Amino acid sequence: MSSSRRSTIIVEHLRKQQMWDALAKGKRLDGRDFGEQRPLEIEPNVIKKANGSARVKLGYSEVIAGVKVSTGTPFEGLENKGALIVSAEVLPIASPHVEPGPPDEEVVELARVVDRGIRESEMIDLEQLVLVPGKIVYTIFVDCSVVNVDGNLFDATSYAVVAALLGAKLPILEMQDDKVVDTGNTRDMPITTVPVSITAARIGDYILTDPASEEEACMDARITITTNEEGLCAIQKGFTGSFTADQIKKAVDTARIKGQEVREKLRGLAK
Amino acid sequence: MTQTRNLIDENGKRTDGRTIDQMREVKITVGTVRNADGSAFIEFGKNKIVAAVYGPREVHPKHMALPDRCVLRCRYHMSPFSTDTRKNPAPSRREIEISKVMREALEPALMLEDYPRAAIDVFVEVLQSDGGSRCAGITAASVALADAGINMRDLVAACAAGKVDDQIVLDINDTEDKEGGADLPVAYMPRLEQVTLLQLDGKLSQEQFNECIDKAISGCKMVYDIQRQALMQKYFGNETELKEEVATQ
Numbered sequence: 424m425s426s427s428r429r430s431t432i433i434v435e436h437l438r439k440q441q442m443w444d445a446l447a448k449g450k451r452l453d454g455r456d457f458g459e460q461r462p463l464e465i466e467p468n469v470i471k472k473a474n475g476s477a478r479v480k481l482g483y484s485e486v487i488a489g490v491k492v493s494t495g496t497p498f499e500g501l502e503n504k505g506a507l508i509v510s511a512e513v514l515p516i517a518s519p520h521v522e523p524g525p526p527d528e529e530v531v532e533l534a535r536v537v538d539r540g541i542r543e544s545e546m547i548d549l550e551q552l553v554l555v556p557g558k559i560v561y562t563i564f565v566d567c568s569v570v571n572v573d574g575n576l577f578d579a580t581s582y583a584v585v586a587a588l589l590g591a592k593l594p595i596l597e598m599q600d601d602k603v604v605d606t607g608n609t610r611d612m613p614i615t616t617v618p619v620s621i622t623a624a625r626i627g628d629y630i631l632t633d634p635a636s637e638e639e640a641c642m643d644a645r646i647t648i649t650t651n652e653e654g655l656c657a658i659q660k661g662f663t664g665s666f667t668a669d670q671i672k673k674a675v676d677t678a679r680i681k682g683q684e685v686r687e688k689l690r691g692l693a694k
Numbered sequence: 695m696t697q698t699r700n701l702i703d704e705n706g707k708r709t710d711g712r713t714i715d716q717m718r719e720v721k722i723t724v725g726t727v728r729n730a731d732g733s734a735f736i737e738f739g740k741n742k743i744v745a746a747v748y749g750p751r752e753v754h755p756k757h758m759a760l761p762d763r764c765v766l767r768c769r770y771h772m773s774p775f776s777t778d779t780r781k782n783p784a785p786s787r788r789e790i791e792i793s794k795v796m797r798e799a800l801e802p803a804l805m806l807e808d809y810p811r812a813a814i815d816v817f818v819e820v821l822q823s824d825g826g827s828r829c830a831g832i833t834a835a836s837v838a839l840a841d842a843g844i845n846m847r848d849l850v851a852a853c854a855a856g857k858v859d860d861q862i863v864l865d866i867n868d869t870e871d872k873e874g875g876a877d878l879p880v881a882y883m884p885r886l887e888q889v890t891l892l893q894l895d896g897k898l899s900q901e902q903f904n905e906c907i908d909k910a911i912s913g914c915k916m917v918y919d920i921q922r923q924a925l926m927q928k929y930f931g932n933e934t935e936l937k938e939e940v941a942t943q
Binding site for chain 2: 424426427500528529531534539544651653654655658660662663664667668671672676
């Protein structure tokens, strides 16, 4: 059951007042403009045991994503497509507020929203990942571990997944006498597009791109918008507040412009 | 999602015979669960969903209580017989997510600060599912909250819009959800003009998105009228009588 909760991070009244004073002057506590993202660092192929991987630092939020390729049966109703599964976990090392155990609803939401952005954009051409139609397909797992929490895990995790997939090497498998055999060769993932998620928080009437932890603790509502080169692929409004239709349309504008900047950075890595 | 067949015919009719701007039939009955403090049963197309509200009541376990406001708890659940193939009754990740977004969609409408240290529990049970069960569930839950007499800023009405055959259509059904291009469920407080739930699955251009969200909001306003009528039906009997009463005052 989903239950309202108090924020795990408490921001002092004085600090909150500082934030409001800064916002009234058009600045944020860390000196950023409203539409500005924190420094984004992407390091591809950090885990040699994985078929693809990446470490992403967005401000102090840090996520490692790893791609593992195996084979399995296709999903029901998608018999002629490979399977792509994105998962996410916030590790107990990531913050004093995380406890080991089954994922809570926030982590379930994180994993599902990141997965939705990648899936709905059709980033990977899954039709190329079939070995025996209807029976055996490539199964691509992208597992994400959040190793430090400082807000906006949605974008940090999404970039880690995209970077890991862009740099991943797909083992070329073959069927020999009804058995799957690894040929020992690899090829690039069949990439069709690069989805980029941009999250914004609303605090009062201010819309802030890429909220840090402190800002998330004060926010009224959150919106995550995933775009690709052509348009929108996925959206998730989160948290307990609301938006006007105009605020949403403006957030979409920002997501497209900022998304393009991040996309160029991600594409640059793949080369 | 790649579309395999046409879902809108040459006469502009959809798979269930509707036009692109037509909503499925919506029927809301208030107060169907006798033991609950508030309840509503909604039929939204083929969706059959019951929502029940218990509270404000004591919080168990007690440490979950909040000193300055009420705890809102929400459970969205699908009965095993509600879908084509049997659904495992254990809560799935999808249901966990929907319970969360549903709570977040209802919370802005509720004056939770009026009931400190208490809890309000909202249970939404999908008995038969069609496309758009989260929207129908939110719509029913909001009526059930009003029926329970919880202080509210507005009702929350929900409706989806989507893309089918490259056209923006109102209130997509099960087939259109599975085979169509995009699904955009929206929950909206019409008097406050605030969007409280927004999700998108599928590809839309920016222009299509703007058209889609405006269409979904217009659908929410239609749902809002049905919600109000259902509540008036329960508390004031026939609505026409009410209008006469107001006119004579």
